[in-house]
Amino acid sequence: MTDVKSTKVTVVSRLYAPEVGAAAFRLKALVDSLKNAGAQVNVVTTKAPKGAKPFSPSYSISRWPVLRDAGGNVRGYIQYLSFDIPMFFRILFGSKPDVFVVEPPPTSGFAVKVAAKMRRVPFVYFSADVSSSAARGIGVNNVVVAAVTALERSILVAATTVLAVSSGVEKEIEVLTDGQAHVVNVGTGVDTKAFSLDGPVKETGKRFFVYAGTMSEIQGAGVFVDAFMTIARDYPDVQLVMFGQGVEFPKLKARSASFGSQIQFFAPAQGTEIAQWHRGAVANLASVRPGKGYDFAFATKALAGLSAGAPVIYSGVGPMRDLVNNHGLGIACDWDAISVATAMRTMLENPVTQMRRAELSQWVNEHYSLQAVGAAGASAVMRSVERH
Template identity: 40%
Template sequence: MVSALADVGADVRVLTTSPPRSARRADDDPRVDVRRWPVLRNRSGYVRGYLPYLSFDLPLFFRVLFGRKADVYVCEPPPTTGFLLRVAAQLRRTPYVYYGADIWSDASAATGAPRIVLRVVRGLEQVALRGAHTVLVVSEGVRQRVTALAPDVPTSVVGHGVDLNTFAPDGPCVEEPVDIVYVGTASEWHGAGLAIEALSQVMGTDETVTAAFVGQGSEWDGLKRRVDELGLQSRIRFLPTVAAEEAAAWLRTARVSLATLAPGQGYDFAVPTKLYSSVAVGTPVAYAGPDPVRRLIIDEGLGAATHYEPAAYAQAIGSLLSETRGADEDLVRWAGENISSVAVAERAVQTIVRVARPGSVQARK
């Protein structure tokens, strides 16, 4: 989106975080002024929790309030950021666009957070949404939830996007490949523990199958413990979060990728976007969870999808293992037609420019 804004001549400033020391820093677009701010991170380098959020949000409030004025701001979650940006933007009498990648208060409910926490998060999110000139949303399901929380705010469905240059069928592969890979976050609402149970059944019938989990999340330690209990630690590996290029290599090398979504948590509309990255490199997805994702995978032929149940999921994984060899050109073609991040960014920019003050396309993200 930042690059697409620069493409239309916008003067773009990005106010973001300083990366963790362990991360390989990507090159910034030379046309864009990127301003980074140090934040609190947990031991894995992840920004998670209200104090880490505020370590960015509070300085951001003053950076917006006293920084060079923009014609429009674009704000990403968490809701604490949106709340404080709304206050600063109102003081500066400047509109902002909110990027609704998902609904944080619904995700918090899925984690079993205390009721008082849910009320606070819901209130902050409603304030952030209702103050926006427009909300960019990634799916129709998210749009419906935004409309429920902020009925009078316009929405624009831009879709999910994948960098098809990075996540492509051709490129480096990992030196020690596995048959099955899970790449990305494993939080409570993902319910990735089901994948471990299903893999134990798959591996019980085929002693040659191997798997890897690459990423992080609140469920990560629990997944490791369960693998140890099952005695599968020699066949299921765990690796920390990697750069996008390396994530693509893991997906590209595997025969099947995994994606799960625990149903019945008020978050069934969510999309585990890891499945799109897999499709882009041509690796089919084994998904367990509710519609609409299950129906999408079945209707579009993106892999195998089933209800959230270990035996059925094991069968779905096994069916893909018996069929797949090499990148699936049909999957790659579908990705190019449906989930290009370039197309998503262009749709977002059209909305952002319309919100900006007449006669100008200056913007700050």
């Protein structure tokens, strides 16, 4: 058996706390669980973006400057490589761990795969998605898709263990690798401590809906803007509040400019701040746009809102849709403005009670705690050392 307290783990990711996002939250939960078990952890990541809150954990974090796009994202091949190339040499010549853990994109996975092989160290790939499926879904050039598919497959097969966040991702990996990857489904979840029912409630003097997350082709967050614009004049006391970043952010902001303060856009914020908005929201909004290669994706932003007591309006496809329907977590509808507008009207006319908000929060705490995901991931990482 592996002696956890003597095990050295190096976690590699272009995103990490104090940045805001599912990947950063997920990896921090993993690291926290590894530390709680007594492992020695080093995180190799990027320099935090401007405006990020101070973050000084008890473990080692190695940060390096990275190129970001206009929205502050590390998104795109040039941005990825600005992290991957220095990272490769950082982990190749840095202290030798017993195991590497790396997040997508595949370019980062490939860099870790090569370095791990050269240093004769196993690596774990934490697959929150399948990048080749996403590239195919958003219409990337076929040659590029083929290259990404081959690259991703080679990483998944070479990894000692692949951590999947849902059964949908697990199945995609099994198909892509012809069952050759060793996959462990650790589940998905949210920080139920940050997104709790208890705490300050945001008050604006108006009722409001909240979307907090990435705004790209995959999420299709524009459906909420389009839907709200059709009902805004009927409900002058209601606002749509959009937190996040992504390629569609500037387009959506420009498209809704004529509605003034009824539709507001903000940069990503810390979970504790978003939770204040969720506690006062009519509903939280989440979506996965169909036909974009992410039909299997699990929209964790919906769980964050639910954990803070806000029912969800879920638009599109994915496992979250069934959860909403099966457990009465809000309203699930098709990905179109008419269906979403109808759901918004229903929520406005039939607001949930405080008792129901408490029930929603408790349900997430029992079934989708990020702390449980971190613990499952840490266990799988330690077993991967034994398997090597």
